[in-house]
Amino acid sequence: MQVRQSKWVGWWLAGAAAFIVILATPFLLESVTPDGHDWERLSSISQTYSAVSVLFSAAALLGVVVSIRHQAKQTSIANEEAHRAWHRELVLFLVQHPELMPATDAPRVPTTELQGRQMAICNLFLASWCSDYVLHRVNSQELRVTLHLHFRSALAREHWARASATWRQTEEVDSNPRSLGFVDLVDEVYAAAVAAGPGVPPEAFYTPPNA
Structure with missing residues (x-):
């Protein structure tokens, strides 16, 4: 600067x-x-x-x-950066205080408290990557690599299966071509990940301490 x-x-x-x-x-x-x-x-x-x-x-x-x-x-x-920072702080605050989660929009499918916090973190990652893409901090190739790693997680896939329609509706209203391009790219990488096979479930991310 x-x-x-x-x-x-x-x-x-x-x-x-x-x-x-x-x-x-x-x-x-x-x-x-x-x-x-x-x-x-x-x-x-x-x-x-x-x-x-x-x-x-x-x-x-x-x-x-x-x-x-x-x-x-x-x-x-x-x-844009100030808005993203505010959103990030709010999500992290809700993750730390799950009793306040009902003050936000209700989940469309039955969700446990832990799943709600996990979904919030997944959404936070995507929001951060979307901001970087819209502001030209990353290009399409770099974003593809990041999303490919992200969708190795079964939880990340579940989150996008639930949230993709809302993301698309939001970005269509925003009418920013690059934002809508981000959703298209996420959809593409997600579909490729699902076609490649099952994702890694949360319980398989870490080996037991005594293994």
Whole structure:
């Protein structure tokens, strides 16, 4: 972030310097022009100077537009990250206090308290990966690898079987093509994992201590 800020500061300083040069040019020309100068020649110089000034003004305006657009994008990213952070903290709080889970949306199928917390963690992982994908922190290939490992878990598969429809409805309302692309990609990797064979059940993740 500091590198980007330094870059934009450099552009602004360069633009300001060019603007000052443009403003000072007529006075410099007048100060160095001797008496009896050629008015026709100076008129041509003035016309050329005017054209250059227009180009510099257009470039300066374009720089302002680009800068405003860049700042708006950075603000949007910051808001997205703040929202994701808030959601993450809320989910972790509910996992630590399962008695508050009924205050959220009710599960569509019978679920134990432990399963509810496990599903919440699965959803939290997907939300984090979705944020990274939407913000272009990861590409499709990287996401495929992550999802392939994720769906080795039978619990992760069960979660997506339950939650995929809700995810799709939410992202369709959001109308962000990249968010909807994330759901499509998750569906694709999930289907491939199911076709490849059964997932690893929770009880098989860890070997017994005395094994």
